[in-house]
Amino acid sequence: MLKKTILGMLLFAFVGVNAQRANNFMSDGGMVIFTKEKEPDTFTGSPYYEKDFIVGVINDDKGRSLDVLMRYNALEDVVVIKPLENKNEEFMLPKLKTITYNFGDYTYFIDNLKTNNGNIEAYFAEFYKGKKSLFLGQPTVEVTPPQKAKTGYDKDKPADIDVEMVYYLSVDGEMLKETRLKEKDLEDFFKSREMKKYFDDNKIKTEKDVVKMLKYYDTLNG
Template identity: 35%
Template sequence: MTKFLTFILLAIFGITSSNAQRDPFNPSNSSMQVQTKKSVESEIVGSPYFEEMFTPGIIEEVGGNQQNAYFRYNVKDDQVEVKVSPSQSDIYILPRQQKFIYQLKDYSYVLGSYNVEGVGLVKGFVNKYHQSDKVTFIGKPFVTITQAQAAKTGYQKATPASLNVGINYYFGLGDNKLQEIKLREKDFKNILPSSKEMKQYFSDNKIKDINDVKKMIDFYESLGS
């Protein structure tokens, strides 16, 4: 039987199948439905996307196939939007299922639920930067909307509503709850076990961005138990 992900993307390419029961464009198969995103005009200033452009990556079905595609994450709607090629006009949204992983160069979008100390459950799509038995490092994009302001006098201009995208980072060890962090040395020192190796690492290396954190995680995991 044809794998679901492969069939969806073949259908997007315009290749048909005689197996109507597995047709994601058949309205009766609601759990398998591929949706075409409708264009919606907005008066809000700002972009709801974490990636401004459709970015090349791989869509993976857990335990199954992989397919090259282009995608971007709509933070406001918590949806990953897909194209087969960047020049394609149609935008697709795959079924909202945990078995689909959207892999980009530096992170993957995964659908899940994470328990964060002092925050509770963080749900929806997250940016997965690293996940192993020892360390989990993710980010959850969010939007901040500023309401429109009417002009108070004839000399002022009205201010339209605006939207800004940000991201919160979460880090944790093993099965422990994740903790919200900033990308700074002291936050990781508060979570990681103290050892002479890690003290030396932090002395020799600065933590300023995602790549610095990934290198630190690789070093930490290389130390063993």
């Protein structure tokens, strides 16, 4: 369970940033935290998309940045930081459009985007943004409610939490559309012979495979 909720960017004081820099980060408005759902008292699985805390970079729209341990809680829809590696204190960050969280292979940002599933306001993970394409993910959570034992021989089952990434792709300025990371699904986004050959010659199973494919598409004329 998260120990504290902080509003504003006071968290920077916990990681050795001077007071002036902390005050600069606090200059943004809209510091209200919206949560999807609270963690059950007991559960199996994990509400986090990342298996553990990752050293990432927090950036704001004024060019300031900070390296810190962090991961995304998909159940409560917040980024959580761990200011000190050897302590168990965790802090939820405010949901601001002016702040992004770079995890290396992807960057979390919050926005309201138009997709084939309707308008979605949430944290998205940006895997790639090129000249002709945009590849995003949205961590989604499924909670199985706790179940009481049906007989004296059974045991109560706690709630179960499962987090998976739902992927969206936009090509040539088209609307973001949900997709699976499979060649037969991704082929439908492209019409050129070069891309048909690419799919014939390459397997796509991971986010990195998709990024590699989109970078290749950016090199094509037209």
